[in-house]
Every structure is written in structure tokens, then in C-alpha cells.
Amino acid sequence: MSEAATHEATRTYDVIVIGAGPVGENVADRTSAAGLSTVIIERELLGGECSFWACEPSKALLRPVIARADARRVPGLRQAVGPLDVPAVLAHRDDLANHWHDEDQVGWLNSVDVDLIRGHGRLDGPRQVTVHTPDGGTVRLTARHAVAVCTGTSAALPDTPGLDLARPWTSREATSAGEVPGRLVIVGGGVVAVEMAAAWQALGSQVTMLVRGELLSKMEPFAGELVADGLREAGVDIRFGATVATVHREGREARMTLADGTQLAADEILYATGRSPRTGDVGLDTVGLAPGDWLTVDDTGQVTAIAEGWLYAAGDVNHRALLTHQGKYQARMIGAAIGARANGEPVDDTRWGAHVSTADHTAVPQVVFTDPEVASVGLTTRDVADSGRRIEVVDYDIARVAGAHQFAEGYRGQARLLIDLDRGTVAGATFVGPGVGELLYSATVAVTGEVPLERLWHAVPAFPTISEVWLRLLETYRDRHQPRRKPATHSSPKE
Numbered sequence: 417m418s419e420a421a422t423h424e425a426t427r428t429y430d431v432i433v434i435g436a437g438p439v440g441e442n443v444a445d446r447t448s449a450a451g452l453s454t455v456i457i458e459r460e461l462l463g464g465e466c467s468f469w470a471c472e473p474s475k476a477l478l479r480p481v482i483a484r485a486d487a488r489r490v491p492g493l494r495q496a497v498g499p500l501d502v503p504a505v506l507a508h509r510d511d512l513a514n515h516w517h518d519e520d521q522v523g524w525l526n527s528v529d530v531d532l533i534r535g536h537g538r539l540d541g542p543r544q545v546t547v548h549t550p551d552g553g554t555v556r557l558t559a560r561h562a563v564a565v566c567t568g569t570s571a572a573l574p575d576t577p578g579l580d581l582a583r584p585w586t587s588r589e590a591t592s593a594g595e596v597p598g599r600l601v602i603v604g605g606g607v608v609a610v611e612m613a614a615a616w617q618a619l620g621s622q623v624t625m626l627v628r629g630e631l632l633s634k635m636e637p638f639a640g641e642l643v644a645d646g647l648r649e650a651g652v653d654i655r656f657g658a659t660v661a662t663v664h665r666e667g668r669e670a671r672m673t674l675a676d677g678t679q680l681a682a683d684e685i686l687y688a689t690g691r692s693p694r695t696g697d698v699g700l701d702t703v704g705l706a707p708g709d710w711l712t713v714d715d716t717g718q719v720t721a722i723a724e725g726w727l728y729a730a731g732d733v734n735h736r737a738l739l740t741h742q743g744k745y746q747a748r749m750i751g752a753a754i755g756a757r758a759n760g761e762p763v764d765d766t767r768w769g770a771h772v773s774t775a776d777h778t779a780v781p782q783v784v785f786t787d788p789e790v791a792s793v794g795l796t797t798r799d800v801a802d803s804g805r806r807i808e809v810v811d812y813d814i815a816r817v818a819g820a821h822q823f824a825e826g827y828r829g830q831a832r833l834l835i836d837l838d839r840g841t842v843a844g845a846t847f848v849g850p851g852v853g854e855l856l857y858s859a860t861v862a863v864t865g866e867v868p869l870e871r872l873w874h875a876v877p878a879f880p881t882i883s884e885v886w887l888r889l890l891e892t893y894r895d896r897h898q899p900r901r902k903p904a905t906h907s908s909p910k911e
């Protein structure tokens with residue numbers, strides 16, 4: 417269907433989706449597939465943060481960086497590897513961000529029979545949504561069955577004195593900038609910080625990271641340590657325990673004073689200090705909720721504070737897992753749940769049922785695209801530290817795997833499994849090293865499928881691939897529990 421007319425208008429749909437990022441698009445697709453009339457509202461670009469200022473452009477910047485690092489570790493090839501062609505990398509990034517145009521997504525939306533209204537959507541009481549369109553019009557919408565808020569997040573900035581006037585970069589500028597800053601200071605030690613440090617250092621910036629705690633503090637500690645080693649080797653100056661006290665900009669130069677009195681100057685400062693939900697201006701107050709809050713949902717995506725069950729929230733805005741793939745997974749489940757409820761069909765909200773996002777609790781996969789890469793799913797030792805769960809940790813040095821020798825000379829990497837001793841299954845896996853991102857789906861299947869260790873012995877990794885680390889981890893666990901027996905010494909029967 418085409419873009420709906422946007423003057424003074426009143427319309428009724430079965431489902432209204434606010435926000436056409438990757439998650440809103442998938443909710444709309446699934447409700448439409450369930451035979452429900454569906455409209456989606458978008459105030460910027462269809463495809464949201466992910467397509468234009470996050471996943472797609474950042475990975476387009478990082479792919480050449482990682483490929484070059486990998487190539488430099490291959491004898492016979494490293495001599496042929498030169499510097500990055502920066503204009504070509506930026507042009508490739510622009511292509512993958514579709515030059516910040518969304519016609520492709522509009523075409524797709526039409527193909528799945530979802531109406532689009534461009535403008536800013538706000539709740540206006542139960543099941544009501546008002547859209548203010550760019551041409552100054554107003555569209556009043558009523559939902560027969562459900563409203564899904566999929567408005568995502570924006571960069572969260574601290575209230576550091578002077579910051580508001582210092583024109584800092586957020587993830588948006590860091591993923592879309594057309595020029596390489598000579599000196600880039602990055603505040604934060606999370607995923608955005610390490611990925612953007614890797615990208616811009618390789619593109620020619622001198623990057624300084626100001627990290628108040630650890631790098632990648634939600635992951636296994638060895639992940640942050642190995643990524644820090646990689647960044648330092650690339651030339652990044654990482655300062656731990658560093659906090660910015662004040663910032664100001666003088667012309668093209670930003671100046672910072674740290675809490676310990678150190679002075680720093682930079683051309684740009686990137687604040688990669690987490691995310692805030694885009695719920696400050698979506699009319700939450702009209703349905704009894706607090707503007708600016710995350711929207712807490714149950715496993716079928718219903719906002720728990722709305723007893724009547726018509727309000728859903730999916731993706732970043734519900735704060736369950738701020739990742740595109742996990743939000744799209746929620747969208748598939750939530751869209752199906754809305755469809756089932758509207759069509760009077762049973763809702764399967766049992767663990768791993770067809771209408772619940774069970775994996776959010778137990779099996780969230782994530783790849784950090786740095787050199788080395790980090791790939792992680794399920795529990796970490798941080799999660800289980802005080803949980804009382806009977807978990808055994810199995811570690812293996814990936815450099816000892818034959819496939820790793822083939823992959824890279826001087827391979828460095830580390831793998832860890834968390835074994836749930838009561839269930840006999842893998843509850844978490846983390847791999848750090850070149851090329852480990854593509855290992856992650858195997859771990860996700862093992863954790864999600866709760867595959868018994870006995871059966872994993874029959875999942876044979878091909879030789880010589882890095883995935884043989886699975887076999888080495890199983891062997892390490894087995895040898896700890898079933899120590900090798902000494903062969904009985906042969907003695908001839910006495911004559």
C-alpha cells in the first residue's frame with residue numbers, strides 16, 4: 417500500500433506501530449502477515465538507527481580494518497597489504513548506508529501491505545495515536561487491537577560542565593562523518609567505544625580512549641583485556657580510571673580537563689556513554705506512564721503497566737537487549753502474539769513457545785567487530801558470580817587449535833564455556849580472536865537448544881577450522897572429570 421495521505425484525517429487500523437527502525441518494521445510485517453490492517457509511523461528514515469547511524473555504517477567502516485589486520489597475519493600476503501584507501505572506505509560506508517535514503521525500505525513496506533505515515537507519533541490515550549506530519553498536518557489514529565512502541569534509543573550524554581556547547585560526536589557522527597579527525601578522544605569503554613576506536617584509528621585518527629572502568633565490562637573479563645591489547649597495538653592510547661571534569665571548544669579544538677587535572681585537546685570528542693530510551697515525547701503521560709522511562713514488557717511484549725494489554729513495546733525501547741537481531745526476534749514473537757490474540761487463537765507463552773522472547777533471558781548473541789573480535793552468547797562468569805548456580809568454567813587457548821594456525825600466523829585468542837552442571841548443557845560461551853564472529857551461531861544453537869554435552873560430542877567440527885575449539889573445550893571438560901587411566905602393565909602369568 418502507498419504512503420497514507422497526511423492532512424487532517426482520522427483512521428482506524430487493527431495495529432499501529434510507532435517507529436520504523438528494524439524492529440518496528442518487523443512487528444508490522446508480522447501483524448500484516450496475520451491479516452491485521454497495520455500502519456507504521458516514522459519521523460526520520462525507515463530502517464532507523466541500525467541502517468543509517470549504527471550497525472550498517474559502523475560495520476562498513478570496520479570490515480576493511482579487520483580484513484587488513486587478518487591479511488597482515490597471513491605469510492605471503494602481508495607484504496602485499498598497504499594502507500587503507502580512506503576515501504574508498506568512506507564511500508563504501510556511504511553505499512551501505514544507502515546514502516541516507518530509505519526508498520528501498522518504502523518499497524519493502526509496500527510489498528508487505530503496511531501503510532506508512534511520515535511524522536512524529538504520540539500516544540493520545542488508550543489505543544489512540546496522533547501523528548504530526550512534516551507538512552503541518554495531523555492524523556488521528558485508533559487501534560482496534562494493539563499499539564506497538566518501537567522508538568528505539570538515542571545516545572545518552574552525561575551532564576559534564578561545558579559539554580552541551582562543545583559539539584561532541586555521538587554514535588551518529590561517529591558512523592557518518594565524512595572527514596577523519598586528526599585527534600579523536602572517545603569517552604566510554606563499551607561496544608560503541610571500542611568499535612569506533614578501532615575504525616577511526618585505522619582510518620588515520622590518533623585515538624585516545626577515556627575509560628572510567630573496564631573495557632566491555634558486561635562481557636568476560638578476558639574479552640576487554642584482549643581487545644585492549646589489540647587497540648594498543650593499533651596505536652590507541654587507552655587511559656583507564658579517567659573521568660572528564662569539564663569540556664569546552666575553542667574554534668576547531670575541543671579541550672578537556674580530567675578529574676585528576678590532566679589537560680587534553682582534540683579535534684573531536686565522541687561520547688559513547690550508553691543509550692536513553694526515546695520515550696520522552698511519545699505521549700506516555702496520556703496512558704499513565706512516565707515520559708522518558710524504558711518500557712518494561714512481559715515475554716509476549718505487552719507493557720506490564722498497562723493492564724488492558726493493548727500496548728506493546730519492542731526493541732531497544734524495552735531495554736531487554738539493545739541489539740538489532742534480538743529486537744527483530746522480539747518483533748517476530750510480538751507480531752505473532754498480537755496476531756494470535758486479535759484472531760482469537762491460543763497464545764503459546766510457555767518457555768520457548770511461539771509467542772514469547774525466551775532467548776532474551778538465556779541466549780543473547782553478540783559480536784564485537786574489533787581486532788580481535790569478540791563473540792559471546794548466554795551467561796558469563798560475571799552473571800553467575802553470586803547466583804548460586806552450579807556452573808563449571810572451561811577455558812581453552814584458541815591458538816592451540818590447528819585451524820587457528822591456518823587462519824593466522826601468531827594467532828592469539830581465548831575461548832570459554834560455562835557448563836550448567838545440573839542440566840549437563842552449555843549455558844554460555846565466549847570466544848575472542850580473529851575470525852570468531854562466525855563461530856557464534858554454533859554456540860547460540862547449543863545454548864538455545866540446551867544440547868546435552870553427550871550429544872555435542874557427535875557435532876564434529878571440520879578440520880582444520882577454528883571451530884575445532886569446540887572439541888578441545890569438550891576434551892578439557894572430559895579430562896577433568898574422567899582422568900586418563902594408566903594402562904595396566906603387562907605381566908606374564910607365572911609359569
Ligand SMILES: Cc1cc2nc3c(=O)[nH]c(=O)nc-3n(C[C@H](O)[C@H](O)[C@H](O)COP(=O)(O)OP(=O)(O)OC[C@H]3O[C@@H](n4cnc5c(N)ncnc54)[C@H](O)[C@@H]3O)c2cc1C
Pocket residue numbers: 434435436437438439440457458459460461462463464465466467469470471472474475535536537538566567568569587591608694697698730731732733737738739740741742743
Ligand atoms: C554505533 C552503533 C553500532 C551498533 N552496531 C550494532 C551491531 O553491529 N549489531 C547489532 O545487533 N546492534 C548494533 N547496534 C544496536 C542497534 O543499532 C539497535 O539495537 C537497533 O537499531 C534497535 O532497533 P530499534 O528498531 O529498536 O530502534 P531504532 O533503530 O532506534 O529505530 C527506532 C525508529 O523509531 C523512530 N521514532 C522514534 N520516535 C518516534 C516517534 N515519536 N514517531 C515516529 N517515529 C519515531 C526513529 O526515527 C527510528 O527510525 C549498534 C548501535 C550503535 C549506536
Ligand SMILES: NC(=O)c1ccc[n+]([C@@H]2O[C@H](COP(=O)([O-])OP(=O)(O)OC[C@H]3O[C@@H](n4cnc5c(N)ncnc54)[C@H](O)[C@@H]3O)[C@@H](O)[C@H]2O)c1
Pocket residue numbers: 574603604605606607608609611628629630632633688689690691738739782783784785
Ligand atoms: N557490535 C554490536 O553488537 C554493537 C555495536 C555497537 C553498539 N551496540 C549496542 O548499542 C548499545 C550502546 O552501546 P554503548 O557502547 O553506547 O553503551 P554501553 O552501555 O555498552 O557502554 C557505555 C560505556 O560508557 C561508560 N559510561 C557511561 N556513562 C559514563 C560517563 N558519564 N562517563 C564516562 N563513561 C561513561 C560505561 O562505563 C560504558 O563503558 C549497547 O547495548 C550495545 O550492545 C552493539
